Amino acid sequence: MKSPSSFEMNVAHDVCIDLRATLTSGQAFRWRESAEGIWLGTVERTAIALRQSPQGAPRRFEWQTFPTPNQWRVVADYLRLEVPLEDLYADWESVEPSLAEATRRFRGLRILRQPPQECFFAFQCATCNTVVKIERSVKKLAERYGEPIETPFGILHAFPALDALANADEAVLRGDLWGYRAPRVINLARHLLAKPPLWLESLREAPYLEAKAELVALHGIGAKIADCICAFCLDKDSATPVDTHIRQITCRLFRPDLEGKSLTPRVYDEIAREWHSRFGEYAGWAQQYLFLAEMQGGR
DNA sequence: GCTTAACCTGGACGC
């Protein structure tokens, strides 16, 4: 691995962001931190290096892109820097004081605008799985089928193209920790190939419920995965994926009456409506703070 | 409209 000093980092000022919280909050699975405290990841065919500076400061960070340098738009778009986070905190805390502790702890946590295809397939892996294993599976998938991207830190891999996934070997995928999800990935890639080009991307323009309905119509995608895709790559800021953790948080904070009830479609919708009625247009962002607090416990 | 079982697999846990 070459020294990271062989290139120059740009500096972004006056931006409310916490890179660690954002990149490790369970929305994206392929970011890794180098020994120098630089976060490395890819967006389509661009590799990105990010570093919080100075250590822990939430209003300034360093960045660079590879192989084409200085692609600020790619970075700003991915991190959704256009969203005025600090205005949202005030709104949320006025309606729900219980959020104040999480917004203080994870100040600068942002929802990402990921490449839709990577987000779509990464969350196929999330069913009955652990975050550590999801990360490992998605990494293996990219390394096996994705295009290499050269960086000063070594080779990173773009997320695989649709036709590579459609033609993937099921036995190989199963061996790469995808297990019973392997045939689902291949079938979904073939379904997407049969759609008009950029169909997934076009859902960014659709209203939330319409986009979700399109996703749920695909075999293998239920309400939770559809909401993850809507929230983490399709700009649906009010989408609130209801998983086992969110269900527990909701019962504890807002709806003790739902304790012990199965997560049927009716209960799922009821929980989602609860978050939307409290936090409105950016309910998915508010939810992410309490989700991360839950995942990290009292640390 | 709800419950249940099946679907891979690795790590945590109890014994």
Add this chain to the structure above:
DNA sequence: GCGTCCAGGTTAAGC
């Protein structure tokens, strides 16, 4: 060392 359980769900069948 071994057995059991569980983990960011989805689907289909049975009631």
